[in-house]
Amino acid sequence: GAVVSQHPSWVICKSGTSVKIECRSLDFQATTMFWYRQFPKQSLMLMATSNEGSKATYEQGVEKDKFLINHASLTLSTLTVTSAHPEDSSFYICSASNSLAPSSYEQYFGPGTRLTVT
Amino acid sequence: DQQVKQNSPSLSVQEGRISILNCDYTNSMFDYFLWYKKYPAEGPTFLISISSIKDKNEDGRFTVFLNKSAKHLSLHIVPSQPGDSAVYFCAASVVGGATNKLIFGTGTLLAVQP
Numbered sequence: 001g002a003v004v005s006q007h008p009s010w011v012i013c014k015s016g017t018s019v020k021i022e023c024r025s026l027d028f029q030a031t032t033m034f035w036y037r038q039f040p041k042q043s044l045m046l047m048a049t050s051n052e053g054s055k056a057t058y059e060q061g062v063e064k065d066k067f068l069i070n071h072a073s074l075t076l077s078t079l080t081v082t083s084a085h086p087e088d089s090s091f092y093i094c095s096a097s098n099s100l101a102p103s104s105y106e107q108y109f110g111p112g113t114r115l116t117v118t
Numbered sequence: 119d120q121q122v123k124q125n126s127p128s129l130s131v132q133e134g135r136i137s138i139l140n141c142d143y144t145n146s147m148f149d150y151f152l153w154y155k156k157y158p159a160e161g162p163t164f165l166i167s168i169s170s171i172k173d174k175n176e177d178g179r180f181t182v183f184l185n186k187s188a189k190h191l192s193l194h195i196v197p198s199q200p201g202d203s204a205v206y207f208c209a210a211s212v213v214g215g216a217t218n219k220l221i222f223g224t225g226t227l228l229a230v231q232p
Contacts, residue, residue: 044207109154
């Protein structure tokens with residue numbers, strides 16, 4: 001149980017275009033989803049937290065107009081990188097948790113999406 | 119400001135021996151701690167967790183110890199196996215709010231030599 005998928009697993013796009021990454025919880029209801037990015041040999045940096053049906057809460061320094069997050073259902077959240085630039089190239093990982101479950105502190109991670117902006 | 123720190127970027131141990139991964143934190147409000155294992159180009163996999171009301175939690179080969187007064191936790195893997203080779207992240211949960219946000223450490227690369 002507690003499987004989270006991400007699509008696509010990797011994507012290459014040109015500067016100025018937008019890219020959408022999907023995160024799905026396959027076998028549980030994800031009341032909360034988190035989006036992280038990871039640079040090579042660095043830690044996971046939380047970008048934003050989203051609750052189903054609510055606006056996402058962004059971490060300090062993350063541009064909410066650039067990284068659009070939608071959490072329209074209990075099984076799907078999307079991250080759209082708008083007007084992508086080469087510095088947006090990174091590994092993006094989502095996670096999901098069920099805040100109503102006894103183990104609500106546990107987050108289950110997707111496999112990640114490698115974004116390369118040329 | 120790194121609230122969760124893993125001061126050893128890498129660790130090498132022999133197969134069958136004990137691996138000890140350390141983690142320090144600064145925020146005394148953290149009330150839940152987790153360890154994740156991560157392979158390159160994959161998402162982290164949950165390993166084991168511990169509540170701040172406990173000082174030890176064991177699950178098979180994995181044991182997590184928490185020393186609240188020292189703001190320190192450690193993950194022990196016994197016996198270590200080559201398949202344990204990966205990056206290990208400790209994470210701490212922030213108290214309060216509607217969501218349980220995790221703050222991750224910088225990771226320790228464990229290499230288990232056959």
